[in-house]
Amino acid sequence: MSIDIDTARRVAHLARIAVAEDDLPRLAGELSGIVSFMEQLNEVDVEGVEPMTSVTPMRLARREDVVTDGNIQKQILSNAPDAREGFFAVPKVVE
Amino acid sequence: MSGLNELTIAAARDALRKGEVTSADLTEACIAAIDGAGALNAFVHKTPEIARERARAADERLKADDKAPAMCGIPVGIKDLFCTRGVASQAGSRILQGFHPEYESTVSQKLADAGAVMLGKLNMDEFAMGSSNETSCYGNAVNPWRRGNDDTALTPGGSSGGSAAAVAADLCLGATGTDTGGSIRQPAAFAGITGIKPTYGRCSRWGIVAFASSLDQAGPMTRDVRDAAIMLGAMCGHDPKDSTSADLPVPDFEAALTGDIRGRKIGIPREYRMEGMPEEIEKLWAEGTAMMKDAGAEIVDISLPHTKYALPAYYVVAPAEASSNLARYDGVRYGHRAALAQGDGITEMYEKTRAEGFGHEVQRRVMIGTYVLSAGFYDAYYNRARKVRALIKRDFETVFAEGIDAILTPATPSSAFGLGEMANADPIAMYLNDVFTVTVNLAGLPGIAVPAGLDRQGLPLGLQLIGRPWEEGDLLNHAYVLERAAGFVSKPAKWW
Numbered sequence: 001m002s003i004d005i006d007t008a009r010r011v012a013h014l015a016r017i018a019v020a021e022d023d024l025p026r027l028a029g030e031l032s033g034i035v036s037f038m039e040q041l042n043e044v045d046v047e048g049v050e051p052m053t054s055v056t057p058m059r060l061a062r063r064e065d066v067v068t069d070g071n072i073q074k075q076i077l078s079n080a081p082d083a084r085e086g087f088f089a090v091p092k093v094v095e
Numbered sequence: 096m097s098g099l100n101e102l103t104i105a106a107a108r109d110a111l112r113k114g115e116v117t118s119a120d121l122t123e124a125c126i127a128a129i130d131g132a133g134a135l136n137a138f139v140h141k142t143p144e145i146a147r148e149r150a151r152a153a154d155e156r157l158k159a160d161d162k163a164p165a166m167c168g169i170p171v172g173i174k175d176l177f178c179t180r181g182v183a184s185q186a187g188s189r190i191l192q193g194f195h196p197e198y199e200s201t202v203s204q205k206l207a208d209a210g211a212v213m214l215g216k217l218n219m220d221e222f223a224m225g226s227s228n229e230t231s232c233y234g235n236a237v238n239p240w241r242r243g244n245d246d247t248a249l250t251p252g253g254s255s256g257g258s259a260a261a262v263a264a265d266l267c268l269g270a271t272g273t274d275t276g277g278s279i280r281q282p283a284a285f286a287g288i289t290g291i292k293p294t295y296g297r298c299s300r301w302g303i304v305a306f307a308s309s310l311d312q313a314g315p316m317t318r319d320v321r322d323a324a325i326m327l328g329a330m331c332g333h334d335p336k337d338s339t340s341a342d343l344p345v346p347d348f349e350a351a352l353t354g355d356i357r358g359r360k361i362g363i364p365r366e367y368r369m370e371g372m373p374e375e376i377e378k379l380w381a382e383g384t385a386m387m388k389d390a391g392a393e394i395v396d397i398s399l400p401h402t403k404y405a406l407p408a409y410y411v412v413a414p415a416e417a418s419s420n421l422a423r424y425d426g427v428r429y430g431h432r433a434a435l436a437q438g439d440g441i442t443e444m445y446e447k448t449r450a451e452g453f454g455h456e457v458q459r460r461v462m463i464g465t466y467v468l469s470a471g472f473y474d475a476y477y478n479r480a481r482k483v484r485a486l487i488k489r490d491f492e493t494v495f496a497e498g499i500d501a502i503l504t505p506a507t508p509s510s511a512f513g514l515g516e517m518a519n520a521d522p523i524a525m526y527l528n529d530v531f532t533v534t535v536n537l538a539g540l541p542g543i544a545v546p547a548g549l550d551r552q553g554l555p556l557g558l559q560l561i562g563r564p565w566e567e568g569d570l571l572n573h574a575y576v577l578e579r580a581a582g583f584v585s586k587p588a589k590w591w
Binding site for chain 2: 003007008011012013014015016017018019027030031033034035037038039040041042043044046049050051052053054055056058060061063072075076078079080081082088090091092093
């Protein structure tokens with residue numbers, strides 16, 4: 001299946017990556033090429049095969065439900081592009 | 096003695112214990128070599144102060160404790176993908192510009208605990224997505240190897256290109272790498288060094304910037320197999336902070352290097368004989384097979400029928416996981432945030448930040464991943480790819496159950512190519528670099544690349560051995576036999 005310009009625009013938005021309108025045809029072409037490469041997978045008989053969830057069979061380890069970390073607000077915020085009064089600052093979200 | 100920066104880890108360890116050298120001497124030799132190798136662009140963040148401090152501490156420890164770990168005092172480079180406390184850790188991306196982690200990755204912490212000396216951070220493809228180190232925000236790392244007298248700059252491979260270049264050019268004694276589809280083994284082969292990707296779960300992924308979590312594994316890149324065994328031992332082990340980390344004891348990998356593989360069964364998979372494969376690779380593979388046979392192993396033709404589908408399955412699974420992992424780069428908590436225009440809201444902030452911060456290949460993979468996970472396509476692409484992945488793993492399980500001990504294949508479909516040569520190629524052409532290595536990640540197995548010869552241009556070529564899960568010691572022993580038989584001792588002529 002080939003990816004048209006509308007699909008490329010929609011995917012870019014879903015991925016939250018700004019793509020200029022002029023660049024969409026090239027992007028659609030590249031994505032189409034990769035998707036048609038993936039379509040080789042349709043040749044494989046996967047009837048009755050379970051999709052792999054974990055490459056090594058293992059039970060997920062459990063731990064005690066206790067607080068193990070905390071009180072490190074300064075470290076958490078130290079790399080923020082904009083931090084104010086102990087919070088991450090972002091543009092207005094709610095109108 | 097040659098330059099101290101040219102020693103193997105094993106030789107340096109032994110010399111340190113005999114008091115013939117100090118870690119400070121080794122470290123100064125490496126720092127000088129790094130400063131003289133700007134043209135390779137391998138080290139992108141240098142940490143000489145940290146290195147000198149750790150070397151001083153290592154020398155004291157070696158004096159006080161005759162049971163100090165093997166890596167104590169050994170100068171190493173760390174791939175930029177590993178978070179290192181207080182030291183830039185950008186994963187080769189603009190979006191992490193200025194990021195100084197408040198924590199240390201488990202693997203780099205384990206190396207530090209063992210007394211290893213960190214010289215700095217190594218160049219790599221952005222978020223480990225690439226096979227030539229050309230997607231890095233730092234610019235290309237350059238392979239110390241050249242084609243005869245031709246001064247064309249060649250790729251050291253990727254994504255661990257800086258690690259490969261640094262070890263091959265004697266800037267450090269060993270380096271960490273990571274491997275999601277071949278990112279340790281392909282650059283190792285391109286640079287004439289050894290690189291092992293252990294079994295998935297051997298090395299903790301905690302603190303390593305995530306690309307595709309079900310495939311990512313760290314491993315060492317070293318001058319030879321013994322060094323790989325020593326350094327791997329210091330990097331792996333159970334870590335409660337990574338839920339996929341295996342709670343298994345770490346054996347003494349170096350002790351597994353007996354050099355005896357008599358009676359072992361080596362599988363030669365017929366599906367790895369690709370159409371259009373260069374004659375030299377085919378010849379090297381046949382020679383490697385003969386070497387294993389001469390060492391007393393039994394050679395068995397085997398079939399891994401789903402091999403052909405490994406790359407397309409990988410290019411569904413890896414971008415899908417990447418699109419999810421890279422959602423965290425939103426301009427809020429760390430790294431780059433785009434300048435906003437009047438009236439821009441949070442969505443514009445995300446979209447502009449990610450458009451500015453991610454390079455072209457990363458954007459493309461995030462969007463492919465978004466597409467294959469989106470409503471209506473999830474079953475057709477993502478679930479189908481995961482089913483094919485299960486079949487690829489089953490192929491390996493079948494041959495191991497039939498008694499195969501290790502599988503011998505070429506490491507790469509070519510020797511190192513010129514930087515920029517693939518610039519106008521289809522993305523798929525670049526993806527083909529991983530054709531022999533990617534199956535190993537999909538099946539979670541250990542794999543090692545060993546330099547085995549030179550092509551007619553004078554460039555190194557590698558062979559790959561694939562082992563049973565958790566049997567890295569046995570795999571390293573097979574690699575050790577291959578290394579000794581191949582007798583690869585060539586070094587790049589110094590031009591930098």
